Amino acid sequence: MLQTDRISRSFGGVFAVRDVSLSIAEGELRGIIGPNGAGKSTLFNLITGHLRPDHGGLTYRGRRIDRASPHHRASLGISIVFQGARLFRGMTVLENVMVGAHTWTRHGFWSGALRLPRYWREEHRIRDRAKAAVDRVGLAPWAGRYAESLPLGHQRRLQIARALCAQPKLLLLDEPASGLRAEERQQVARVVRQLHREGLTMMLVEHDVGFVTGLADRVTVLDLGEVIADGTPEEIREDERVIAAYLGEGAADA
Amino acid sequence: MNRPTFGYAVAALAAAASFAVPLMLDRSQLTIFILLGTAVIVTTGLSLLMGYAGQVSLGQGSFYAVGAYTAGLMAVHGLPTLLGLAAAPVLAAALAALVGVPLLRLRGHYLAFATLAVQLILLSLVGQFEFTGGDIGLRGIPQLGVGDATLIDPLAYAYVTLAAAALVLLVTRNLIKSRPGRGLRALASTEVAAESAGVPVGRYKLAVFSLSAAYAGLAGGIYAFYLGYISPGSFPVLLSVQFVVMAVVGGLGTVWGPVVGATLITLLVQALNSLGTMPGMPAYAPDVLSYAVYALLLILVLLFMPRGLLPSIGSRLEDRRAISPTRS
Ligand SMILES: Nc1ncnc2c1ncn2[C@@H]1O[C@H](COP(=O)(O)OP(=O)(O)OP(=O)(O)O)[C@@H](O)[C@H]1O
Numbered sequence: 001m002l003q004t005d006r007i008s009r010s011f012g013g014v015f016a017v018r019d020v021s022l023s024i025a026e027g028e029l030r031g032i033i034g035p036n037g038a039g040k041s042t043l044f045n046l047i048t049g050h051l052r053p054d055h056g057g058l059t060y061r062g063r064r065i066d067r068a069s070p071h072h073r074a075s076l077g078i079s080i081v082f083q084g085a086r087l088f089r090g091m092t093v094l095e096n097v098m099v100g101a102h103t104w105t106r107h108g109f110w111s112g113a114l115r116l117p118r119y120w121r122e123e124h125r126i127r128d129r130a131k132a133a134v135d136r137v138g139l140a141p142w143a144g145r146y147a148e149s150l151p152l153g154h155q156r157r158l159q160i161a162r163a164l165c166a167q168p169k170l171l172l173l174d175e176p177a178s179g180l181r182a183e184e185r186q187q188v189a190r191v192v193r194q195l196h197r198e199g200l201t202m203m204l205v206e207h208d209v210g211f212v213t214g215l216a217d218r219v220t221v222l223d224l225g226e227v228i229a230d231g232t233p234e235e236i237r238e239d240e241r242v243i244a245a246y247l248g249e250g251a252a253d254a
Numbered sequence: 255m256n257r258p259t260f261g262y263a264v265a266a267l268a269a270a271a272s273f274a275v276p277l278m279l280d281r282s283q284l285t286i287f288i289l290l291g292t293a294v295i296v297t298t299g300l301s302l303l304m305g306y307a308g309q310v311s312l313g314q315g316s317f318y319a320v321g322a323y324t325a326g327l328m329a330v331h332g333l334p335t336l337l338g339l340a341a342a343p344v345l346a347a348a349l350a351a352l353v354g355v356p357l358l359r360l361r362g363h364y365l366a367f368a369t370l371a372v373q374l375i376l377l378s379l380v381g382q383f384e385f386t387g388g389d390i391g392l393r394g395i396p397q398l399g400v401g402d403a404t405l406i407d408p409l410a411y412a413y414v415t416l417a418a419a420a421l422v423l424l425v426t427r428n429l430i431k432s433r434p435g436r437g438l439r440a441l442a443s444t445e446v447a448a449e450s451a452g453v454p455v456g457r458y459k460l461a462v463f464s465l466s467a468a469y470a471g472l473a474g475g476i477y478a479f480y481l482g483y484i485s486p487g488s489f490p491v492l493l494s495v496q497f498v499v500m501a502v503v504g505g506l507g508t509v510w511g512p513v514v515g516a517t518l519i520t521l522l523v524q525a526l527n528s529l530g531t532m533p534g535m536p537a538y539a540p541d542v543l544s545y546a547v548y549a550l551l552l553i554l555v556l557l558f559m560p561r562g563l564l565p566s567i568g569s570r571l572e573d574r575r576a577i578s579p580t581r582s
């Protein structure tokens with residue numbers, strides 16, 4: 001599905017991501033863990049196209065996508081749930097999710113402003129799919145509320161719904177459960193698990209190792225921009241380098 | 255009454271009033287009505303650009319001028335006046351698309367200053383060229399008409415302006431509730447997230463900038479035909495500032511805000527003008543008064559109703575109605 005080929009990116013001479021080569025299989029749920037500043041978000045930005053690599057490249061579904069813009073990559077099926085809440089303010093929950101439908105619809109300014117047939121054909125489908133996505137994350141009762149008025153946990157799920165409305169083939173989740181209450185984390189975990197069962201390919205970044213290892217097929221550990229370990233959740237939990245670099249002393253017995 | 259029904263009722267009332275009002279006005283009042291209509295058209299575009307898409311323009315007067323000169327020049331050279339009126343928004347949009355490519359990379363204050371600079375450059379160019387009539391301007395622009403039938407009556411112009419304003423309001427309302435409209439509103443909050451949701455941010459910004467310029471160009475075309483005379487002095491920077499004040503006072507990010515803002519400011523400026531030109535007033539009184547009032551109004555609105563008149567009043571009304579947990 002996705003291969004990164006020795007991809008690197010530095011800021012002011014310091015590598016945020018260094019020679020990272022990953023291969024994500026179709027239908028895989030890949031966990032990415034690493035301490036603060038390890039380069040996890042930077043890696044995601046390289047995949048979505050918001051950052052350009054200094055060297056290295058990306059192959060997605062058999063084609064090079066190095067030169068594709070972020071919105072083009074989105075229409076190729078790469079969606080992201082950002083770290084923190086990046087919402088569209090002044091728009092309702094449903095409208096926020098409807099924006100995600102940009103990837104599979106076409107009508108532009110003329111059709112929208114003059115309500116040409118193309119507008120009517122697409123608008124209904126956009127609304128239906130968006131409603132389904134809102135339902136799926138359990139936000140239906142909030143659909144008419146302004147996005148910024150939602151509590152944090154709901155905002156995270158809103159972002160997931162927006163990404164789902166784009167009908168992604170590869171979904172990147174950057175700390176979708178951090179800062180949430182236990183019950184909200186469970187909700188997010190439930191949605192992710194179900195998407196995994198349906199065969200969606202995902203990459204999941206989280207600080208909470210338990211959360212990631214409970215969901216992921218494989219886990220990649222980043223530290224200072226480099227891959228320091230890669231394996232099944234069980235292997236990762238036992239890897240000494242990982243314990244030293246990231247999990248810390250107490251985590252080994254936890 | 256629920257929200258949409260209330261909205262339609264207000265719209266119907268406003269439409270009926272604006273059709274009836276011109277019949278009751280004398281010649282000089284009709285001129286004010288027509289200028290008000292053109293201001294509504296320009297401000298609607300600016301509110302779309304600033305309020306919905308989050309891009310600032312302090313140079314909307316330049317597109318107004320381009321529309322006016324396009325219509326004026328074509329008509330003076332004997333081309334059909336309707337063609338001139340149709341070309342006015344097209345050329346204004348074309349200029350916006352051209353300067354928009356470098357300009358829209360800028361944000362906030364930088365974009366505001368750059369659009370202001372565009373207007374200053376344009377005005378000085380228009381003042382230099384012979385074919386535009388230089389500083390003296392363009393005189394004897396024929397009346398709008400089809401074949402031999404021409405519009406001489408200001409009342410007819412009032413209805414042309416009204417039709418244009420209605421069209422612009424309808425297009426704007428449709429647009430914001432469509433795929434591209436949602437894309438514009440999204441990119442105003444966060445361009446990064448909008449891009450990742452599939453919104454072609456650069457293309458959309460250019461399109462909305464051009465559309466707002468097209469509105470201004472259309473208004474400029476009407477203005478040129480109605481007055482029959484235009485010069486660089488007709489399009490001062492203060493005009494662009496005035497459009498911004500109208501948009502902000504009425505309420506950015508609303509469809510009807512520009513109508514409220516433009517009406518309020520136009521009437522206020524007229525009142526101040528008659529006050530300033532009363533016997534015994536110094537010659538500079540009208541100018542000073544109108545500058546002072548723009549400033550004062552802007553400060554008051556930003557202090558007490560930062561979202562503008564219409565949204566503030568709207569939410570106050572809503573608070574009074576039964577408070578329900580969901581609004582859909
Ligand atoms: N736009 C930027 N400009 C400069 N430095 C940056 C930029 N983005 C990231 N960095 C730096 O790159 C490194 C990796 O940052 P990144 O955000 O990818 O880490 P992360 O693994 O996501 O951390 P966290 O767990 O805190 O989210 C950090 O040292 C950070 O300061």
Ligand SMILES: [Mg+2]
Pocket residue numbers: 040041042083174
């Ligand atoms: Mg991060």
